[in-house]
Amino acid sequence: MSPKLGLEPLCPACSGVNSQSIGKIPDNYHFCAQRFDVATNSGHLWECLECGLWYRYPCFPPKQLIDMYSQQPESVWSGEKGARLDILEIDACLKTYAPSPRLICDIGCFTGDLLIYLRDHTYHDNDNICKPQLFGVEPSEAAAKYAHGRGIEIAGATVLDLRRSDRRFDLVLLVDVFEHTQDTKELFRNCSSVMTSGGYLVVVTGAADSGFNRFWKHNSYYIAMPEHVAFLTQKHADWLAQDSTMILKEFRLIRRNHMTDSAKLKSLLRSLIFLALYSLPDGIQTNRMRIIERLRKLRGRGVENWRNQEDHVLTVFQVV
Numbered sequence: 001m002s003p004k005l006g007l008e009p010l011c012p013a014c015s016g017v018n019s020q021s022i023g024k025i026p027d028n029y030h031f032c033a034q035r036f037d038v039a040t041n042s043g044h045l046w047e048c049l050e051c052g053l054w055y056r057y058p059c060f061p062p063k064q065l066i067d068m069y070s071q072q073p074e075s076v077w078s079g080e081k082g083a084r085l086d087i088l089e090i091d092a093c094l095k096t097y098a099p100s101p102r103l104i105c106d107i108g109c110f111t112g113d114l115l116i117y118l119r120d121h122t123y124h125d126n127d128n129i130c131k132p133q134l135f136g137v138e139p140s141e142a143a144a145k146y147a148h149g150r151g152i153e154i155a156g157a158t159v160l161d162l163r164r165s166d167r168r169f170d171l172v173l174l175v176d177v178f179e180h181t182q183d184t185k186e187l188f189r190n191c192s193s194v195m196t197s198g199g200y201l202v203v204v205t206g207a208a209d210s211g212f213n214r215f216w217k218h219n220s221y222y223i224a225m226p227e228h229v230a231f232l233t234q235k236h237a238d239w240l241a242q243d244s245t246m247i248l249k250e251f252r253l254i255r256r257n258h259m260t261d262s263a264k265l266k267s268l269l270r271s272l273i274f275l276a277l278y279s280l281p282d283g284i285q286t287n288r289m290r291i292i293e294r295l296r297k298l299r300g301r302g303v304e305n306w307r308n309q310e311d312h313v314l315t316v317f318q319v320v
Ligand SMILES: [Zn+2]
Pocket: 011, 012, 013, 014, 015, 016, 048, 049, 050, 051, 052, 053
């Protein structure tokens, strides 16, 4: 761990004063599909010693984050969820915990790919039950309009809109959402308030507890993405369950993406180059960033790690 900096922030979840810096997150030239000419200050990665949350500080304020998401084109994440391994994990998990939900809500549904997958696969063969009604919450107007055209009822732009309705859901999904929200306590309280007693909340996000993120820490590609501002640990999941009167039923590390052998090899090589560049003294930081930015143009983001690891987590909470 880095030494104390003398400017420890308040934890955005529990408001605790006892956080410590894990390290400076590499600066980045991107926010989702937007590219900046000048690198933004990515802040530090912090660990709250009270509730266990890993979080970024400083970072974009919540309203600015929502505004930036709402401006993203619908192509940013469209089609991505259907090609991912975690969809298979969610499918198996739902068949165990929630085989016949009546009302499902996907918070951050984007264009509705996950809900459509569940409708056509997970709940397709079950002829003994009514098909579940599909609801989504989505801040991007373009994506919400697209989802609506696929038969998904858009219940609002944020989870706060859900609370204005008297609907209660048997199943709420938070897939790739947790990491975008720093007030995780408020998020979970809002979710549990719109769920039925006995209903399930399924959360899929990056796992701060994984060996991958514990090795790379602030240099993890996942943590370095500027739109990612909060990272889940087992300790924080236990804390959230207790705070929102839910039971944590499952906390399981999963692999997010399928990679071919050649992609794994390229990822390993890029990772070694990245490690070498980050081992250079800070005095040549500017040159280092320039080289990494050139590498970024080869593929994706500026930070490269050896991926294909179990670096995500699937958690299941039940309302009591
Ligand atoms: Zn905390």
